Amino acid sequence: MASAKEFLEASERKDVRDRWLLSLPALLIIFAAALGPLLVVLLYSFMVKGDYGDVKLWQWSTEGWFSVFFQRDIFDDTVSLADAHLTILWRSVWLSFLTTLLALIFGFPTAYFIATRPEGTRDIWLFLITIPFWTNLLIRTFAMMEVIRNEGILNTVLIKIGIIDAPLQILYTDTAIMLGMLYVYLPLMVLPLYASMEKLDFRLVEAAYDLYATRLRVLWRVIIPLVKPGVIAGSILVFIPALGAYVTPRVLGGGKNMMLGNLIELQFGQGRNWPLGAALSITLMAIVMVAMLVYVRQASKGTGSHG
Amino acid sequence: MAAGQSAIEARGVTKVFQGAGQDAVKALDNVFVSIRENEFFTLLGPSGCGKTTLLRLIAGFDFPTEGEILLHGQDIAPLPPFRRPVNTVFQSYALFPHMTVGQNIGFGLEMLGRPKAEIEARVNEMLKLVRMEELRNRKTSQISGGQQQRVALARALAPAPKVLLLDEPLSALDYKLRKDMQIELKRLQHETGITFIFVTHDQEEALTMSDRIAVMSKGKILQIGSPRDIYDRPSERFVANFIGDTNFLEGEIAGTAGSEAKVKLASGAVISAGLPEGFSGKNRVTVVVRPEHAGLTAPGKKADLSGKLENIVYFGTDTHYHIMLDGGASFMIRQQNSRGGGVGHAVGEAVGVMLEDHAAQVLKD
Numbered sequence: 203m204a205s206a207k208e209f210l211e212a213s214e215r216k217d218v219r220d221r222w223l224l225s226l227p228a229l230l231i232i233f234a235a236a237l238g239p240l241l242v243v244l245l246y247s248f249m250v251k252g253d254y255g256d257v258k259l260w261q262w263s264t265e266g267w268f269s270v271f272f273q274r275d276i277f278d279d280t281v282s283l284a285d286a287h288l289t290i291l292w293r294s295v296w297l298s299f300l301t302t303l304l305a306l307i308f309g310f311p312t313a314y315f316i317a318t319r320p321e322g323t324r325d326i327w328l329f330l331i332t333i334p335f336w337t338n339l340l341i342r343t344f345a346m347m348e349v350i351r352n353e354g355i356l357n358t359v360l361i362k363i364g365i366i367d368a369p370l371q372i373l374y375t376d377t378a379i380m381l382g383m384l385y386v387y388l389p390l391m392v393l394p395l396y397a398s399m400e401k402l403d404f405r406l407v408e409a410a411y412d413l414y415a416t417r418l419r420v421l422w423r424v425i426i427p428l429v430k431p432g433v434i435a436g437s438i439l440v441f442i443p444a445l446g447a448y449v450t451p452r453v454l455g456g457g458k459n460m461m462l463g464n465l466i467e468l469q470f471g472q473g474r475n476w477p478l479g480a481a482l483s484i485t486l487m488a489i490v491m492v493a494m495l496v497y498v499r500q501a502s503k504g505t506g507s508h509g
Numbered sequence: 510m511a512a513g514q515s516a517i518e519a520r521g522v523t524k525v526f527q528g529a530g531q532d533a534v535k536a537l538d539n540v541f542v543s544i545r546e547n548e549f550f551t552l553l554g555p556s557g558c559g560k561t562t563l564l565r566l567i568a569g570f571d572f573p574t575e576g577e578i579l580l581h582g583q584d585i586a587p588l589p590p591f592r593r594p595v596n597t598v599f600q601s602y603a604l605f606p607h608m609t610v611g612q613n614i615g616f617g618l619e620m621l622g623r624p625k626a627e628i629e630a631r632v633n634e635m636l637k638l639v640r641m642e643e644l645r646n647r648k649t650s651q652i653s654g655g656q657q658q659r660v661a662l663a664r665a666l667a668p669a670p671k672v673l674l675l676d677e678p679l680s681a682l683d684y685k686l687r688k689d690m691q692i693e694l695k696r697l698q699h700e701t702g703i704t705f706i707f708v709t710h711d712q713e714e715a716l717t718m719s720d721r722i723a724v725m726s727k728g729k730i731l732q733i734g735s736p737r738d739i740y741d742r743p744s745e746r747f748v749a750n751f752i753g754d755t756n757f758l759e760g761e762i763a764g765t766a767g768s769e770a771k772v773k774l775a776s777g778a779v780i781s782a783g784l785p786e787g788f789s790g791k792n793r794v795t796v797v798v799r800p801e802h803a804g805l806t807a808p809g810k811k812a813d814l815s816g817k818l819e820n821i822v823y824f825g826t827d828t829h830y831h832i833m834l835d836g837g838a839s840f841m842i843r844q845q846n847s848r849g850g851g852v853g854h855a856v857g858e859a860v861g862v863m864l865e866d867h868a869a870q871v872l873k874d
Contacts, residue, residue, distance in 0.1 A: 408570050409603035411590040413617035414668065423616075427607045 247480035266477025298444035313395035374456030398432030522576035554725035596665035617668035744785035776836030782869035800843035802868035812861025
């Protein structure tokens with residue numbers, strides 16, 4: 203009996219070893235491709251900046267991290283909060299939040315519309331939703347610019363029909379950045395929302411109607427709680443890339459209204475301050491992680507309280 | 510029937526579903542039906558006959574293309590579902606998966622804006638009615654199919670609707686549970702005094718539970734009557750065929766007297782048969798006889814029909830005798846078995862068939 207047990211244990215150990223061996227290539231790729239660069243960024247953020255960009259290898263300093271939040275006066279070395287950085291940080295978070303909210307407001311009815319079409323035509327609508335993805339992001343952003351610039355379609359039409367006298371200055375404002383991001387990221391909200399709405403049992407909607415729930419109450423009490431996974435997924439998919447957006451604020455914000463992505467690019471480019479750029483990147487990642495953690499916890503708590 | 514008496518009345522209801530292109534489907538075709546207060550009314554028919562469509566029109570999920578639906582004499586056809594004092598038990602139960610059993614049952618009352626204490630009391634009352642008190646705080650995914658069925662019933666009954674609609678609610682249950690629920694439903698209907706409109710394709714279910722049955726086919730109601738009426742006196746071939754086993758005999762009307770007719774069959778034998786309401790007075794007719802409404806007689810004895818015994822099939826509770834009648838039609842007799850043993854007929858022997866009084870019924874078509 204003992205030998206049989208030993209044999210079983212041995213074969214189990216071999217099984218475990220085999221499994222690790224077999225997954226080794228995948229693990230290596232994950233470490234090399236995902237965690238490796240991240241580690242480099244983290245290390246660079248603690249090094250001394252080079253004179254013409256780059257860093258002085260293996261010379262440690264917390265200057266990069268310090269200047270994420272603070273600045274030293276060049277004359278008397280007094281330390282104050284880095285207003286510019288904080289403004290950009292705040293703008294990034296706020297615009298990303300607004301973009302996510304608006305994408306949800308516009309994406310929800312869109313996804314509902316598609317999910318309630320007959321089965322055969324749903325694919326056509328989904329196809330239409332994904333068409334913008336075929337075009338280069340830069341082109342799409344310039345297209346948005348064409349719509350909102352002072353002599354653009356929007357202003358021309360508004361002036362023609364007499365709603366405004368002078369063109370609205372939308373381009374190169376925060377509003378422009380938000381509109382651009384909304385346009386670019388809306389499909390990322392619609393698709394996961396549609397995925398969970400497609401699974402929604404519409405007989406539950408009928409049951410709620412039958413039980414005296416008005417349309418609005420059906421939405422709040424039945425549809426939204428049931429498609430919550432889609433709402434969460436869509437919000438994450440829009441919020442994260444919006445927070446790190448680079449092209450859209452660069453083109454539509456006109457260089458004054460920077461977001462974190464632009465600030466980071468600046469440090470690695472003209473700013474020649476790689477440690478600061480690296481520290482800002484890590485900060486961005488931390489914000490994303492904290493925001494997601496809070497959001498997912500809040501959202502799933504809402505579901506839990508029903509039961 | 511007086512108008513005030515009916516809980517639900519459909520007047521000339523037609524429902525056309527616009528398909529893609531030309532293929533519009535007429536799910537209901539000029540349906541008239543009047544369902545009485547406090548009645549267990551069943552819509553019976555094969556799938557696609559329009560019974561569920563009619564139910565959905567009464568519930569308000571669809572709107573009739575033509576005609577009116579009256580609830581206590583008031584047209585409710587244009588009202589949305591949440592404005593109708595009518596609740597539905599769905600075939601799939603459609604319980605809200607994100608709510609507990611108690612929250613499901615209280616949902617209707619909550620939407621009606623009733624005070625919390627009242628909802629609480631009513632939910633408890635309903636749980637007691639369906640005997641599920643201990644499962645109040647369970648999630649609906651954590652209870653069995655039979656229990657889900659009861660929750661669906663309790664949820665629909667909680668707001669005390671004037672009419673309860675049941676869309677094949679028992680079809681997902683296994684045989685034993687279905688039997689129990691049939692009795693349970695009948696008890697609930699009796700205790701609550703609510704009008705039940707029950708949709709099913711199961712003739713046995715319809716016969717055992719209903720006060721009255723409407724048999725439907727292809728968007729039309731063919732016959733409305735008590736289970737006994739429908740079974741003993743089917744008025745159309747479809748009804749006779751759909752419910753139970755039947756013998757069909759072709760013949761000619763030889764004379765009528767009131768609601769009875771003398772029918773001359775192919776073999777030359779003349780039998781008396783009941784005439785259906787609204788009989789058109791045509792000459793060639795089909796007569797139906799239920800297999801258990803006829804008996805075998807020994808050769809030479811007095812008989813309504815005669816023929817040759819072709820097959821005997823023993824079923825435990827009863828025995829089926831298959832007879833080839835002299836005119837060439839086949840005929841089946843079902844006889845209950847008793848401990849005394851069979852009569853001792855043998856295959857191949859010439860036998861007589863004796864019909865019970867009022868056993869034969871002329872069909873309209």
